[in-house]
Amino acid sequence: MTRADSERVIAAAREWLGTPYHDQxxxxxxxxxxxxxxxxVWREVVGPEPFRIPPYSRDWGETGPREVLAKSARTMMIEVSPAEAGPGxxxxxxxxxxxxxxxxxILTGPDSxxxxxxxxxxxxxxxTQAWGRRIAFAFLFPQR
Structure with missing residues (x-):
């Protein structure tokens, strides 16, 4: 799987700036x-979403044995270590x-x-350091 151009990913993501928050x-x-x-951003850079997203909980403190987001991302994206993750x-x-x-x-620069x-x-x-230490997984968008 080849990665999408990081500048294209960032440009697509920045088009969303100012979009109001609305759950799901x-x-x-x-x-x-x-x-x-x-x-x-996936739809703009890669194409149609590969599957329907089921309803999900907003609970940031949710615990459990399964990393649902990471598992799903692994099926369609390129996993890299958080230390290797760069813009895009x-x-x-x-x-x-x-x-x-x-x-x-979505990383937009080395520190943003x-x-x-x-x-x-x-x-x-x-x-910030507070955000950076919370990164658990990193993925690259694939090329269309």
Whole structure:
């Protein structure tokens, strides 16, 4: 599997800036959550979504033996170690210790990322040490 051009991924993601937060939505300019942002970028960079996304919990503290997001991403994306992830990579964040990865962002530079955040919508912000240490998984978008 060949990776998509990172500049194309970043440009597509930045088109979503300012989109209001809306749980389980994925409509640029209308509303999305963090996964909806990733789904929208996928549609713009790769093509139609390969499967329907079932309803999911918003609980960042959810624990369990299965990393549902990571498992799904592995079926259609190129997994890399978080240390290898660069601009254009999709990163999954573990928001609480021992919780499963439940937040998604797209790296836009060595020290910045874009994500959808409740009450703020889609924003681009610094990848601070606090955010960086929460990255649990990283994936590259495949080429169309």
């Amino acid at each position: 939505a994925s409509l640029r300019g209308v509303g999305c959550d963090c996964l909806g942002l990733a789904r929208g 990579a999709l990163v999954l964040f573990r928001m609480m210790p021992r919780a499963i990865a439940k937040h998604v962002g 990322f874009l994500h959808a955040y409740e009450r703020l919508g889609v924003i681009e912000e610094p990848l």
